[in-house]
Amino acid sequence: QQQVKQSPQSLIVQKGGIPIINCAYENTAFDYFPWYQQFPGKGPALLIAIRPDVSEKKEGRFTISFNKSAKQFSLHIMDSQPGDSATYFCAASKRMAGTASKLTFGTGTRLQVTL
Amino acid sequence: ETGVTQTPRHLVMGMTNKKSLKCEQHLGHNAMYWYKQSAKKPLELMFVYSLEERVENNSVPSRFSPECPNSSHLFLHLHTLQPEDSALYLCASSQDHGTASYGYTFGSGTRLTVV
Numbered sequence: 001q002q003q004v005k006q007s008p009q010s011l012i013v014q015k016g017g018i019p020i021i022n023c024a025y026e027n028t029a030f031d032y033f034p035w036y037q038q039f040p041g042k043g044p045a046l047l048i049a050i051r052p053d054v055s056e057k058k059e060g061r062f063t064i065s066f067n068k069s070a071k072q073f074s075l076h077i078m079d080s081q082p083g084d085s086a087t088y089f090c091a092a093s094k095r096m097a098g099t100a101s102k103l104t105f106g107t108g109t110r111l112q113v114t115l
Numbered sequence: 116e117t118g119v120t121q122t123p124r125h126l127v128m129g130m131t132n133k134k135s136l137k138c139e140q141h142l143g144h145n146a147m148y149w150y151k152q153s154a155k156k157p158l159e160l161m162f163v164y165s166l167e168e169r170v171e172n173n174s175v176p177s178r179f180s181p182e183c184p185n186s187s188h189l190f191l192h193l194h195t196l197q198p199e200d201s202a203l204y205l206c207a208s209s210q211d212h213g214t215a216s217y218g219y220t221f222g223s224g225t226r227l228t229v230v
Binding site for chain 2: 004032034036042043046049091093096099100101102104105106107
């Protein structure tokens, strides 16, 4: 089953707009919620992350809002630029045996920022 | 070299071939992962290694065989693949910092085409 649900599937905004991508999760054992950005031909790159004891985190133009009771979190991109056009994945992580963590990903949102 | 390096970047193989994908991380991390990324599907976790021991095999067919000879290197051996195995194969690594989960650093992936 899909443990992390992401929407929308695709998004087009004008330069300067604020795209918002939403994710919801089921498993309360998740303890770390990263967002990844992926450009064509590249692997996903960590953009920003949050832990469930925090309701908001900002890094530059990127903000995560986290609602623990609703089991939802979202990514906001302020003053979006054409260079932000990429696919964005939310994820949720929990500890595994040994030193590893298991990341479960959403299905991705393809963002296009137009001039 | 920094980060996570995957070779080859592109691979075309016949269904009867045997090939291997290589991943090397230069980050001093102690966990490594193989993910499969197909079109219109979430990233799928295949294998997890913690301190060079496999801790998860996510119901992956036996035609995929991982190997982790040391904490810096990870291989994925391929044999008698099917066309539906064509995908981007991503390697990632992470570092344990105690009791919490952390995100991964991904390589750029190997684009595999099975003909």
